[in-house]
Amino acid sequence: MKRTFGAVLTILGIIGIIWGAYAFLMGGDGAMVGKFSSAVPFVIGLIFFFSGINLVKTIKDTDTP
Known part of the structure; x- marks a missing residue:
């Protein structure tokens, strides 16, 4: 599961x-975010x-019945 x-x-x-x-490369034109606010999905993506x-x-592989 984990x-x-x-x-x-x-x-x-x-x-x-x-x-x-x-979004950063497009300057916010096609991705519904501005050039500087495009850092938010990038940072969240890095964290995820x-x-x-x-x-x-x-996580170790364990065989559970």
């Missing part, structure tokens, strides 16, 4: 990073990405 949540966080982080970078990677990395 490994799946980590994978979801990682995917959401990747989406946030791409959206923030796209690294917390998801950390969660996947630290």
